[in-house]
Amino acid sequence: MTLEPGRSAVVLRCPTTSRYAGKPAEGDTVSNTDPTSGAGTPSRTVIRLALPLAALSLALSACTQGGPAAEPTEQETTVQSSTPEPSPAPSPTANGPSASPSPTPVPTAAAPPAASAGSALLTISVKQDAAAEPVQYILECVDGAPGPASTLPNAEAACATLARLGTGFFTARPNKDVICTQEYGGPQTASITGDLNGTSVLAAFALTDGCEISRWDRVRDILGTPGGQ
Structure with missing residues (x-):
């Protein structure tokens, strides 16, 4: 100054x-x-x-x-150095694991088309006795109506009988526990074979007892009326 x-x-x-x-x-x-x-x-x-x-x-x-500022004490330096710094969030890497592709569904074999109800192609064979030659007929039903291949008389009623009874009647096995009446209906025998609603059938008929006579009677429109006793 x-x-x-x-x-x-x-x-x-x-x-x-x-x-x-x-x-x-x-x-x-x-x-x-x-x-x-x-x-x-x-x-x-x-x-x-x-x-x-x-x-x-x-x-x-x-x-x-205007003098120099006071230096931080050792305690303040320790507190500042011990404060953890926030770590940065991990960024997604470009080489990360990718989602696994979904498995390709294995194509299954297509099921054959189901036969429509009332469809049949049957061979009816009837014998008057054991020595007689069998008489055969063809019964074709398409959607419950007689088809062009039918040779069976009264085919319309026969197709209606098939639709009413279904395949279970022609594929059922005889029940041995059922007691049948001992009666004789005649020497006639018959068989129905072929395809009914997509199912192979093989059924035999006779008139040897009450149970067999009852079965024949249920398919009378197909086998015809049995002979006299």
């Missing part, structure tokens, strides 16, 4: 943290350059010294406020 001629000059040094404002530190020099000052004017000397001291106080305050 430089003062005008005739004023007291002050050499200023910022004190350390142990010094306080308003008191010159060791090494600070306050000089009076006024040639007119003397020992006989103490009040004037005090005034002249007060002005530099006031300026010194202001300068010390500025040095104290």
